[in-house]
Amino acid sequence: MPTHQDLPVILHNDKRGLLTIEDGKLDVLQLSKDGRPPKRLLTCSLRNFLRARLASAAYEGQRRRLDLFALIQKGHELRLSTMRVLIEPTDVPEAEEWIQTAMQAAYGQTKPFRRALVLVNPVGGKGKAKSLVREHVLPILEAAGTVVELTETTHKLHAEEIARDMDLSYDVIVTCSGDGLVYEVINGLAARKDARKALKVPIAPIPTGSANAICINLFGVKDTFNIPLATLNIIKGQPLPIDLCSVLLLPSRERRYSFISQALGLMVDLDIGTEHVRWMGDTRFVYGFLRGVITNKNFKCRVKMKVIESDKVEMARKARAEARQIMQSTEGKALGGGQGSLIEGMRTLEVNGAASNGDGLIAEGGPSTADGNDRSDDTPDEGPLPEVKELQPDDSWVTIESGTKKAVVKKRRGSKASTDEAAVPGAWQDGEGILYVYAGLRPWVARDLMQWPVAMNGDGAVDIVIQSITPRGTMVSAITGAEKGEAYWMECQHYYKASAFIAENLDKKGQPLVAIDGEPFPFDSFHVEVHSGLATVLSLDGHFFISDFLRKQNIHE
Numbered sequence: 149m150p151t152h153q154d155l156p157v158i159l160h161n162d163k164r165g166l167l168t169i170e171d172g173k174l175d176v177l178q179l180s181k182d183g184r185p186p187k188r189l190l191t192c193s194l195r196n197f198l199r200a201r202l203a204s205a206a207y208e209g210q211r212r213r214l215d216l217f218a219l220i221q222k223g224h225e226l227r228l229s230t231m232r233v234l235i236e237p238t239d240v241p242e243a244e245e246w247i248q249t250a251m252q253a254a255y256g257q258t259k260p261f262r263r264a265l266v267l268v269n270p271v272g273g274k275g276k277a278k279s280l281v282r283e284h285v286l287p288i289l290e291a292a293g294t295v296v297e298l299t300e301t302t303h304k305l306h307a308e309e310i311a312r313d314m315d316l317s318y319d320v321i322v323t324c325s326g327d328g329l330v331y332e333v334i335n336g337l338a339a340r341k342d343a344r345k346a347l348k349v350p351i352a353p354i355p356t357g358s359a360n361a362i363c364i365n366l367f368g369v370k371d372t373f374n375i376p377l378a379t380l381n382i383i384k385g386q387p388l389p390i391d392l393c394s395v396l397l398l399p400s401r402e403r404r405y406s407f408i409s410q411a412l413g414l415m416v417d418l419d420i421g422t423e424h425v426r427w428m429g430d431t432r433f434v435y436g437f438l439r440g441v442i443t444n445k446n447f448k449c450r451v452k453m454k455v456i457e458s459d460k461v462e463m464a465r466k467a468r469a470e471a472r473q474i475m476q477s478t479e480g481k482a483l484g485g486g487q488g489s490l491i492e493g494m495r496t497l498e499v500n501g502a503a504s505n506g507d508g509l510i511a512e513g514g515p516s517t518a519d520g521n522d523r524s525d526d527t528p529d530e531g532p533l534p535e536v537k538e539l540q541p542d543d544s545w546v547t548i549e550s551g552t553k554k555a556v557v558k559k560r561r562g563s564k565a566s567t568d569e570a571a572v573p574g575a576w577q578d579g580e581g582i583l584y585v586y587a588g589l590r591p592w593v594a595r596d597l598m599q600w601p602v603a604m605n606g607d608g609a610v611d612i613v614i615q616s617i618t619p620r621g622t623m624v625s626a627i628t629g630a631e632k633g634e635a636y637w638m639e640c641q642h643y644y645k646a647s648a649f650i651a652e653n654l655d656k657k658g659q660p661l662v663a664i665d666g667e668p669f670p671f672d673s674f675h676v677e678v679h680s681g682l683a684t685v686l687s688l689d690g691h692f693f694i695s696d697f698l699r700k701q702n703i704h705e
């Protein structure tokens with residue numbers, strides 16, 4: 149085991165220097181001859197350190213060049229920085245040991261030099277993916293020594309075809325686009341004969357699309373479009389099993405896997421009806437929302453849900469307790485180096501019942517499923533996904549059907565928790581009209597809309613919001629605070645956690661579409677089930693971003 153933490157070097161200005169690794173940081177120091185303290189030329193956290201590379205000598209006795217690559221924090225920005233120093237021939241063995249120490253400290257159990265399949269959608273978002281990848285992603289991957297195979301998608305569903313047919317030798321599949329490409333990759337992997345194995349290859353998204361909901365949920369609102377951070381995730385991220393919903397569309401019997409949402413009513417218009425204003429970036433969703441609220445159209449449907457929980461107070465309490473637990477188990481655990489690397493934490497951290505092995509695939513036993521229909525002890529761990537069957541609701545399911553009334557809007561923001569369904573604040577009142585039904589797996593759907601603030605990865609539930617028709621003013625004012633999840637407490641926003649649900653169209657002519665992860669499909673009826681931990685993404689800190697909503701202690705905050 150190498151032990152050298154310090155390495156003497158010659159700096160660019162021919163002065164003596166020292167490379168040191170301490171307290172989770174790598175420092176480049178310039179030494180003085182007169183006993184003054186050393187001057188710090190560069191400092192970076194080991195999490196952001198990418199690689200140290202010793203050049204070979206052209207002739208015996210030549211000083212050797214040592215290249216150091218790191219992401220340096222400048223204000224809020226992460227920038228790639230390269231530093232070159234020289235090593236005296238007599239110090240070369242020490243340098244070789246130091247490189248091992250530095251790489252071990254910076255990567256822990258994570259395998260450096262990953263093999264990445266990089267898919268670039270040239271038309272996603274504002275259409276700048278190619279230049280963003282060339283200028284900001286590839287240089288960082290090259291500096292880290294990532295082995296890159298790059299493919300540009302040429303048509304819709306191209307990424308799905310690639311994922312369906314690719315060999316599984318890659319450590320990571322990188323999608324440079326929005327959520328659409330992630331959705332295609334998941335569906336391509338899910339369609340394979342070895343789907344269970346394929347879905348364990350982690351996906352790392354690079355945000356060059358419009359909404360990039362997956363990046364908001366991984367990196368938070370401030371860092372949604374932080375491309376260097378998302379690139380670091382390709383290099384050092386840990387596999388995080390994520391929940392999916394299977395959606396069986398009827399009568400076509402087409403099956404899709406959804407990792408973000410299933411939208412009906414106003415939210416269909418928001419996802420699909422704003423395609424023509426893609427140039428607006430993610431603000432197009434606010435535009436779509438306002439446009440939909442103005443029409444305030446009653447959406448006619450029947451929803452049958454296998455409800456796990458419907459008490460908002462209780463759901464918030466549980467989600468906050470779980471968030472606290474996640475924060476405590478990963479607190480102070482920086483990637484690599486320092487005291488207690490994240491990797492150490494990951495080794496002991498149970499992710500949905502399946503321990504991560506630190507890199508690559510999930511440990512033996514695989515991810516758990518909460519779907520109730522595809523988990524049997526003899527289900528092959530690496531084989532295809534079972535056929536999705538139509539659901540058979542029983543008396544315990546909750547049925548909601550659109551009426552014609554507007555919801556009564558009171559000023560009060562909820563009351564004490566209660567087990568009496570009718571007394572729970574926000575409980576559905578028969579006869580209410582429906583503006584939209586929106587089911588999702590993670591809190592954010594866009595930076596300005598945290599639609600499911602208590603959605604928790606691995607809880608076996610899809611969170612379903614049924615928004616009643618309300619006076620327009622109420623909905624417009626709901627936009628304020630929507631990014632913080634405040635609309636959750638509105639009484640006219642009914643909120644359920646369900647392990648399965650069925651949606652039926654009661655006006656096929658007037659409202660022909662459902663949006664699954666933003667993609668339109670004919671809506672007659674569809675059946676949804678939750679599958680915990682079925683697909684995999686990479687995450688720098690081993691979990692999804694924890695919102696301020698979940699960090700709050702007081703109910704109704």
Ligand SMILES: Nc1ncnc2c1ncn2[C@@H]1O[C@H](COP(=O)(O)OP(=O)(O)OP(=O)(O)O)[C@@H](O)[C@H]1O
Pocket residue numbers: 269270271272273274301302303304305306325326327328329330332356357358359360361666
């Ligand atoms: N070369 C191409 N030409 C046309 N469409 C393409 C091409 N490559 C991919 N696509 C399609 O582009 C669509 C949009 O991609 P994606 O959803 O990732 O970006 P976005 O809509 O800008 O972002 P978001 O989904 O986060 O809002 C996808 O449906 C994808 O199939």
